[in-house]
Amino acid sequence: MGWAFDALDLTRVQAETDTRNVASARVLEKLGFVREGTLRKTAS
Numbered sequence: 493m494g495w496a497f498d499a500l501d502l503t504r505v506q507a508e509t510d511t512r513n514v515a516s517a518r519v520l521e522k523l524g525f526v527r528e529g530t531l532r533k534t535a536s
Contacts, residue, residue: 493524 509516512527517527520531 493505496505505525507520510529511517511521511530521527
């Protein structure tokens, strides 16, 4: 993650995971992601 911010000069990185997949959420937390909300519906 540090490389993405430093080398690519990013200000934000976004990830999506299935809310039922607790293990994936833990991986994102370990990488420094912070949960900001739940996407309830997407356009088909």
